[in-house]
Amino acid sequence: MKKNILLLFVSALAVLLMPAAAKPEVAVPPLTFDSYKKAPEKARASVHPRVIFLDKNGGKVTETKSALSLMRTCGQCHDTAFISRKNYHALAGFDEMSPAGKTPSGRPWDTGTGLFGRWEPLTYRTLSTLYDSSPDLTTADWIRTAGARHVGGGPAMFSRVDGLPLDANRQKNVRNNENLAHDPKTGKLADWDWDKSGTVEVNCLLCHVKSPNNTERVRTLRAGKFRWASTATLAGEGLVKKTSDGWEWNKAAFGADGAPDISSFEISDPDSSNCRICHGRACKCTDPVVFKNSLDNWSVETSGEIFSPSRISASGMNIENKEKLDIPWDVHAERLVDCSSCHYSPNNPAYINKTAGGRTPAHLQFDSRRSSINDYLISPDHNFVKGHTAQGTADRRLDGSMRNCRDCHDAEKTHDFLPYKKLHFNNISCQTCHIPVVRAPLRRTTDWTLPTFGLAPRVQHRGIDGPVNEASSLIYGYRPALLLHEDDGRYRLGPYNIITTWFWTEGAPEKPVPLETLREALFTPQGDFRPEVVNALDTNGDGKISPSERKLDSEKKISAVAALLKKAGVKSPRIRAEIQPYTLSHGIAPGSEAIRDCKLCHSGKSRINKEIVLSSYSIPGVSPKLMPDSITLIKGNMAVTKNHALTIVQRIDPAVLYIHGTDRTRWTDIIGLLAVAGSLFGVAAHALLRIISARRRGKG
């Protein structure tokens, strides 16, 4: 009986324990974004009410068959006048124009600080002054050319003469570069009819719909049909279709009230893919990264910045040691931070920045007063907050308005390996260590002194072994140059790409020689270099100028080209060279990849004072000058290496930034060494004399 009871007890215990014992151990995956193969799609808000599409005069577009006016359509609820006025994307320096030569760039031909008025060395295009008799870009030309990267509004709507709308029909008889444009077929100047073209309103759709058709928008701008640019942005959504002479609204897609079903194109706040339209089309955020370098991919070309959550190891690019780079292109993108998370609207009540503007009393820890959501949605300030960049020359008054890294990250709670944390954080931008290497080719040099017949400059890139955009070329990456930049009244060290540009200028006041003039001067009508150029540049004697020979690296070559330019009517041609730094702020590596090697900076071979190659060749007698509006310091000696490369070896003034292990005062060491040597010599001589005298005395 006892035995049976025991057996029963053991059996019952076994049955009770069985489920627990049989339960397999399940490894719980870590709850991090690394677990995702793809970053999740951002949930789109679809709460936007129906909108009646209106034309410029307030009529329903379906009835008037006119172009969509977003100022009127969006203006039914939002204060579009305020939005377009408080908007440096729209103004593009329009509100900071000044007479030629009076801008912070110091260029005698610049009239503005931004895209409108500041010469762009990468594209070689500039807005000409109103009465320049041989203009490069008139206002209409500028819209057709730069409009691809301009959101509309500002100078694309209003006159730089009096600020009135360009199509106000009151200055038709004034013959200036606001009423003229180059005929794309003949290249000659002709009158521009603003009534016919209309103007380009701020294009809300570019940023506020999920898939704006930028290709059609740009095509429409280039065709000079400015009024229709906003309409073209909706191409492909079923609302409008292209016809032989314009655009036609699809009435069936609209309700009787004139409002379309907006769910098809999803009106919402912008996400990073909207920003990428103009700032760099490196990737679709969730796909493996594949990109090409070009000016269409602006951010990659100028600064190698790729804002993607995708893994570098999963990239389609030919990157050195790619298989070991199981890290995201940008750690913030991986953690679902998007562009507007940092570059937010300054009056967005969710992002109120206590320190912005310094208008709150210092003792106030939290200011509960803020605009209501309603007020914000009516009048959102589109002067998005921004940081300090060398290239962001427009609206410098907003520099530093964004929250910096340390507003979100308490760096002192980490970085335990780092001595003198406060000093490092004070003097060095976080990006200095957190962008250790840029794994994309970046533009190094643009040489316009001898363009191709197709008016392409000679371009050099950094960080790639072989021609750019070729699959076989190995991208080995670029360790950024570290420069000092002005930040709230003091200098901080940060990572940069440096682009040097060579180009011809003429006359007084100086201005760039138009590319068309260069083409006429240097080429035959058939597109071959003129014999004078071939004689001077054909070093291998094959009667042609190969790509490697297409450079003015000797006085003789410069003289030959200058003579041709003079013959073509160019007055006093000379070569000018500029250095434009580009601040690197994106492409942030995870902490595990950040620089921890103190000696990279603190040593005699510090990367801070390393040699920076500006160009693989130099042009004699022309020393590139740093753009003065770049708020950046580069001091050092330019030199030509044995390989004929033009370099600058930076020497940061220790009075501005003293770096232990790198900086030393020479006279201190000289005097100190003399003192030590003198002491050693003195005691050695004294000791020797003591020994000799002691021996003599011993013998005596």
Added chain:
Amino acid sequence: MKKKILFYSVYERLWHWLQATTVIALIVTGFLITYSSLVSSSGFNAAVLAHNTVGIILAVNAGLALFYNLAGGLLKRYIPGFDDFTTMGFRHARYYLVGIFKGEAHPFEKTPEKRLLPLQKITYFVILNALLPLMVVTGLLKWSVAIDPRIVDHFGGLKMLATLHRFGAWLFVSFLIVHIYMTTTGRTPLSSIVGMITGYETVEEENGGGES
């Protein structure tokens, strides 16, 4: 007749050797920070940490010594008088420049109360009143950037402080060379060093001499 006399108390010996160790450690680590290519990155980091730690020990040790000498009324030992700069100083100098080679007796008798001879007094007066404070103050100010990087702006900036600190370091190295050599000029080459270890020095009843 020779006899052994207690010259240095336990505290004085401890102070001296701790100071010697910290000064040498600071010179070595300072050298490694300056010429960082000689060490690895972790070595550089360790040198910085060691330099700061040892620097604090030296400063505290110097402060305690000041208190010891002030409280004990011993400070006057280190203050040179007018004679030290003139007649006695010249006599002392003459001995090292001439007399020592002729086998002359040391011109001054060294006693526990008058352990510092004229040139020593002058040297230590400069070291303790100028060089050591210079090193401690510039070192602490350089270190203060860990607390607030703006502090150094009121003192000429890091470049000025680093230059002064470095200049002082060279002078300390020079002093160390001469100081160690001078210990060999005692009764025997090692007698002064042994004296600083044991506390006792052997002196002639009629005459003293030797210094460090």
